[in-house]
Amino acid sequence: MDDGEFLDKLRAALGEGGVTADPADLEPWLTDWRGRVTGNALALVSPRNAGEVQAVVRLAAAAGIPIVPQGGNTGMVAGGVPRPGDRAIVLSLRKMNAIRGIDAGDNSLVAEAGVILSEVHRAAEEVGRRFPLSLAAKGSATIGGLVSTNAGGTQVLRFGPMRSLILGIEAVLPDGSLFEGLSSLRKDNRGYDLRQLLAGAEGTLGIVTAASLKLVPAAPHRIVAWLGLGSAYDALSGLRALEGAVGDAVESFELVPANALALVLKHIPDTRAPLRSDHDWHVLVEMRTSGDVAMLRTIAETALATLLEDGLIADAAIAESEAQAEAFWKLRETISEAERIDGTGAKHDVSVPVSAMPGFIESTAPQVEAEFPGCRVIAFGHLGDGNVHFNVQPPKDAAPGWVAETGVLVSRFVHDRVREVGGSLSAEHGIGQLKLEEFARLAEPARLAAMRSIKHALDPKGIMNPGKLVPLANPGENS
Numbered sequence: 001m002d003d004g005e006f007l008d009k010l011r012a013a014l015g016e017g018g019v020t021a022d023p024a025d026l027e028p029w030l031t032d033w034r035g036r037v038t039g040n041a042l043a044l045v046s047p048r049n050a051g052e053v054q055a056v057v058r059l060a061a062a063a064g065i066p067i068v069p070q071g072g073n074t075g076m077v078a079g080g081v082p083r084p085g086d087r088a089i090v091l092s093l094r095k096m097n098a099i100r101g102i103d104a105g106d107n108s109l110v111a112e113a114g115v116i117l118s119e120v121h122r123a124a125e126e127v128g129r130r131f132p133l134s135l136a137a138k139g140s141a142t143i144g145g146l147v148s149t150n151a152g153g154t155q156v157l158r159f160g161p162m163r164s165l166i167l168g169i170e171a172v173l174p175d176g177s178l179f180e181g182l183s184s185l186r187k188d189n190r191g192y193d194l195r196q197l198l199a200g201a202e203g204t205l206g207i208v209t210a211a212s213l214k215l216v217p218a219a220p221h222r223i224v225a226w227l228g229l230g231s232a233y234d235a236l237s238g239l240r241a242l243e244g245a246v247g248d249a250v251e252s253f254e255l256v257p258a259n260a261l262a263l264v265l266k267h268i269p270d271t272r273a274p275l276r277s278d279h280d281w282h283v284l285v286e287m288r289t290s291g292d293v294a295m296l297r298t299i300a301e302t303a304l305a306t307l308l309e310d311g312l313i314a315d316a317a318i319a320e321s322e323a324q325a326e327a328f329w330k331l332r333e334t335i336s337e338a339e340r341i342d343g344t345g346a347k348h349d350v351s352v353p354v355s356a357m358p359g360f361i362e363s364t365a366p367q368v369e370a371e372f373p374g375c376r377v378i379a380f381g382h383l384g385d386g387n388v389h390f391n392v393q394p395p396k397d398a399a400p401g402w403v404a405e406t407g408v409l410v411s412r413f414v415h416d417r418v419r420e421v422g423g424s425l426s427a428e429h430g431i432g433q434l435k436l437e438e439f440a441r442l443a444e445p446a447r448l449a450a451m452r453s454i455k456h457a458l459d460p461k462g463i464m465n466p467g468k469l470v471p472l473a474n475p476g477e478n479s
């Protein structure tokens with residue numbers, strides 16, 4: 001089947017409005033959020049329901065044309081865009097954006113793949129519940145993308161990543177069959193957990209068309225504080241002390257170094273320094289309760305006063321209003337945007353055991369800066385999960401090709417240090433295209449062999465998002 005014939009068949013299945021091959025329409029969906037990869041595609045297809053997704057998958061399987069599923073295109077590893085030179089279609093789930101149902105008694109909600117995260121938050125709030133996963137891209141990231149990357153975010157500390165919030169999944173498998181696994185069962189022991197296999201699969205095993213999600217009781221009252229401190233070690237000790245005082249009310253504990261805060265203040269409008277004096281490190285902490293917020297505040301204030309007395313923190317400001325709480329969060333949530341504006345660097349999304357993270361940051365940052373003169377480490381993020389974005393800014397006078405040349409060496413250096421402490425080169429962003437070679441270099445042989453076997457068993461024709469997540473047996477073929 002030639003490309004024209006294939007596109008005609010797609011149009012017959014989805015209607016003219018469901019398929020576009022116009023380069024101008026395609027262009028916005030071919031480059032990843034960070035602007036690192038611009039790929040090629042024959043067309044953008046936008047099915048409206050699972051039946052249409054099945055039709056597209058069957059046609060693509062028959063023609064041997066790869067499918068790149070895409071949600072909000074906010075992914076950090078270029079998993080949702082095609083590769084340069086690809087003869088593929090981008091399958092956008094954005095038109096599948098209905099919340100199919102919400103059951104407050106069951107604490108569950110069923111959302112189609114294209115529903116945007118902030119819409120799920122809103123729907124849950126309307127029935128006195130909440131969906132406890134949030135991240136800075138909540139206004140664009142979709143449920144399908146969040147499931148497929150097993151996204152993390154700022155509430156993992158208390159509620160775990162996306163995988164721990166998925167009750168069921170509906171997905172179109174690579175042969176065009178529909179896996180109808182949308183139940184909201186809390187217990188289901190029928191062997192292999194296909195939901196969890198599809199979650200985090202980055203579209204390499206099928207297309208998620210809907211998910212049944214776990215809700216938790218609303219906790220409308222929050223206390224948001226900004227802390228200034230001297231080291232990442234003090235930050236972790238502070239977290240444990242705070243948990244001792246307020247228990248699991250601590251939902252977010254985000255580490256922000258002085259250089260990340262400075263980037264935000266430089267590039268993001270309407271931001272201002274949260275504390276009067278400068279500090280090497282900062283933490284944004286959020287505590288939530290559905291009960292007596294005045295009591296939580298008193299306990300939190302006492303705990304923070306003790307941290308000040310003990311010298312673990314140097315300063316603290318508790319938000320006096322929702323507007324101030326939002327202003328604190330803006331400082332944290334715009335770090336990636338500020339980095340993007342400032343220029344490309346070598347980005348790493350690493351996890352190590354939580355207790356090892358302060359030592360990892362404080363020893364690896366100077367090593368990187370000594371090995372690669374002029375570079376600057378910006379390590380920020382989810383300290384309580386043992387996950388930071390350990391990003392390395394190039395020297396001021398770096399050549400345009402720095403990321404592709406020296407940046408690759410920097411990444412190897414960082415990932416080698418991560419491996420030495422038993423960590424992972426992908427904590428929450430996934431592998432996509434950008435981490436594929438490093439994953440192939442560092443993964444245990446048994447892990448790679450099992451992943452390749454699963455991929456081949458479910459997708460023998462290799463049409464589902466090839467070149468992402470699963471390294472080929474011959475490493476030279478990955479790039």
Ligand code: FAD
Pocket residue numbers: 033068069070071072073074075076078079080081093113134135136137140141142143144145146147148149150151152153154202203204206207208209333336337428429432465468
């Ligand atoms: P896309 O980017 O469109 O796709 C991501 C991957 O999922 C691709 O491999 C794609 O092929 C696949 N995919 C998408 N939809 C489907 C589907 N329906 N079926 C099968 N496969 C599919 N991530 C975190 O984990 N934590 C954070 O704190 C965080 N913060 C961020 C902050 C900013 C400012 C930005 C821009 C991104 C951030 N991210 C974060 C990354 C990103 O938001 C997540 O990876 C998110 O899950 C991607 O969702 P998406 O809908 O944009 O997916």
